[in-house]
Amino acid sequence: MRPPLFSLLTMLVLPHQAVSQSYDNLARVEVLPGWRTDTNDHVAALQITLKPGWITYWRAPGDAGIPPHMTFTGSREIESVTPLWPTPQVLGDYGMISIGYMNGVTVPLSIDLSPDAGVAEIAGEITIGVCEEICIPVTVAFESLLPLDGNPDAAITAALASQPVGAAEAGVQDVTCQVSPSQDGLQLNAAIAMTGLNGGEHVVIETQDPSIWVSEAVVTQHGNTLSAKVDLMHPSGEPFGLQRDGIRITVIGEGRAIDIQGCRAG
Template sequence: MKTVRKITLTTLLGAALVSVSALASAGDKPAREFSSPYTSLRLMNAGKQSGVWHSGVYITMQKGWKTYWRVPGDGGVPPSFDWSGSENVETTKVMMPLPHRFTDENGEGIGYKTEVVFPVDVKPKDPSRPARLDLKIFYAVCNDICVPVQAQVQVDIDANSVSASDKFRLRVARAAVPVEPDAGRLAVTSLKQIEVDGKMALEVSLKGIQSPADADIFVEAAGNSYFRKPELVSQSGGVDTWRIAVDSYGDAVSLAGKPVRLTIADGDTGLVHEGVLQ
């Protein structure tokens, strides 16, 4: 089994040819947008619904470049969001659209190419007043090289700054966020740890997948393990079964009896299941 390389901030900074940084100096007001030769980002405002402002982080990259999901694979780093400088903000909830799996010289990665919008629900402390979002973000963009990016951006969230284009982009991005399936849409008939040739693996059986041959399963679990691309091993009676190899950064540990989260890509539809491994 391939050895997993866990790329941290330190190793990424050492490997990159260029580090892009745009953090505001003391007394400077952060801009709404950040731009570099490799990537740009800005904060969005699509207005308020049910007392919650709909914002987002819009990241663009050069063609062919990519950034990463919260589980980045064995060749990337997840984005990090710091909203502590915001004003009149009680909570922020960052959502991530359904990612894609890709393979390059860094190994197997999970994330997004060219552009991505991370929707953000913003609950104000005082609903009668505008809010100010202040984001310090760290993320990585990769092609032949990986470039770490640190930036600080800010936007006033009020009725005057609502953007029609932001409404459209955020509507599309929110529709791509994986959700718990409606009753009858998906059934997990089996979720267990198995051993294959002396190595740990997961076996996942699902009922209700519409495109089994093209489906993907992204696994999240506590601890230092990475779950590789699933292999479709059987189909019977409308139930499809996948086997997922497990790599561990440290000593292999049993995951039986522990909670796991499955994000299931069924075509363009993302479904989420949280369960416990047998």
């Protein structure tokens, strides 16, 4: 199985900034400067507001989506930034599944500051896909000071509260992964034993290497076990390795998502 043509065309279109800038009125991006933590790190957010009825995508958007990409060049007193994506929705795009957000999203940022940092500055660009009847990559620049005396922000707090929960908290009892060769790469079968299944759960599987293409999961349920089967392919077409402790599985269900880190051999 190979990546759909839509996904391959998206990879080609995405870097062309001139295309996205022609449509940058579709999305507004604002930095919410947030607050300094007790450990002298910082919590901020990017608030993405779209035209009504438009959608944008989660970090693993599915074959019908455009993956978001952030850069933070131009920042000062910042060593690293980790986006914390809130629980997304499963959306249908003309018979294809995508994962994302309607009308916009607030993405908290966990910011590791330089030692003894005072007032820091975050600056960079975000490229996102925005879709209604058509899908367009949009690139927006952002910058903001991150003050020492910032206060907790209600929008950031709400977005943090809507993060996927961990495996233990969600009642996940066991996760196994069987990996076998396929015609184009590898096939992975994950079995997730857990409580609280409602039926209709969607499963997304990611690897540590973002260049590896992962198909949409075929999901079945047998009692309290979800099974998810995906195909994986390296863009070079060459053989590649897969570390089970680097596999990330997200189960998206009614009003919640579960973030599972790693799996054991099945």
